[in-house]
Amino acid sequence: MEHPSGTTLGSTPDHEQAAAATIAERRARADWLITEFGRLAAQADDPRDQARFRRTADSLVRLAIAFRS
Amino acid sequence: MTCSSVDELLAASGETARVLASADQSAWNGRIIESTGAILGLAHWDGTLYLDGETILDPLRQLYKHAGEQQPTATLVRYRESLATLLHEHAHFLGPSGSTQEAAREAFIKPGSRELEEGVTEAWAQDHLDDYIHRLGVDKVAPGIESVQAGGYYAAFVPAVRKLTSDLESRNDLSRGEVIDLLNRQTAAGQFPLLVTLVYNSTRLPALEPVGADTRSRLESILRAGLDHLDAYELTAPGFAAAKSISTADQLLDHLNQEIQSAKSAYTFSPVHADRTLTHANACSLPPPVPNRRTPSPQEAALSGLTPPSAARTQSASQSAHLHPGRDRPAAALTYYARERCREPYG
Secondary structure, eight states, X not given: OBOTTSOBTTOOOHHHHHHHXXXXXXXXXXXXXXXXXXXXXXXXXXHHHHHHHHHHHHHHHXXXXXXXX | OOOSSHHHHHHHHHHHHHHHHTOSEEOOOSOEEEEOSSOSEEEOTTSOEEEEIIIIXXXXXXXXXXXTOOOOHHHHHHHHHHHHHHHHHHHHTEEOTTOOHHHHHHHHTSXXXXXXXXXXXXXXXXXXXXXXXXXXXHHHHXXXXXXXXXXXXXXXXXXXHHHHHHHHHHHHTOOTTHHHHHHHTSOHHXXXXXXXXXXXXXXXXXXXXXXXXXXXXXXXXXXXXHHHHGGGGTTSOHHHHHHHHHHHHHHHHHHHHHHXXXXXXXXSOOGGGHHHHXXXXXXXXXXXXOOOOOOOOHHHHHHTTSOOOSSOOOOOHHHHTOOOOOOSSOOHHHHHHHHHHHTSOOO
16 A cells, blocks of 8 residues: 555564554553552552652653653 | 742742753743642643642642641641642753753653653752742741651652762762753753763763764663663562662663773773774774864863853863773673663664
């Protein structure tokens, strides 16, 4: 299938595919960790632990937004 | 300055953080959204600051509602935690003139960038929280707030960043905390270039290597791989995470030193490396001439191409070019990890 730019889809160089796969993996990991830290924060009895898990999740949310922008 | 309400405090919070950091600009657009979900504090890429109502903003409202009153330690700690989060988030918005959130966002998704920025931002906020509180006049509104302690966060990142930046300060004859201050004034787009420059310019390599040598990119790969590795400890207990953070930084520094020694050996004659030196000489004809120029100060050598710090220094460049001798600890694990990661394109 030819893309409007003239390139053929599926002919992406290997390193570009590897880069895309790496980004996809990192993005999926960030999403998973956000869920995991949210779960841990909800289960934590100690407010300090809750804050620690939420602060870490905030950082990952910032990363996830960056991936999606 | 003494703010008389939480609204005044929030309005002044961004500019006060920028001035405290000596940063050129803040990307904060002046908007604060009170969040009610999972987020405690978030510096959004669009310039908006998100703060949790119950955990961050309510304590600040209480602070002004009870202005001047003596409060129990637990209450003062809550105030302090709220202000620490406020300063941390504002630090994310800081950058040099001309920097953009778009470039910062693109850089932030590269391996190691999040770990570096969070470590720098948190370490800097911890180190400057008392000054921030004083500049905003909160110490007058909440007597005793400077005498209580609130523990920091990001135990997987902060110790490694402190270790790494402390080492760079020693290499470059910079004062304690100066590298964290410099990194904090950069967005994610500028932090790794600055880090690599500080490593590279602390060696003799700028005078030894030809223009275009790829040592800088190898150093960046090592730094990125080491810092990226830290997120493996985010889910662990703070004590364990901090210990692993330090040991990872030690391995990272070992790996950097190995790379620097390896690069230097290609340009330095030694019987041990005679074959390699000759091979290099054959391939490149002659090593590049050392430029005939005024001997740069350590600050100039470390920060060439960057805005120089204000303090003038007069020591010779050779004094700044000291390298920490290779340590005995094997760095095989991280070396392997870095090599694997170095194969990955970071674009």
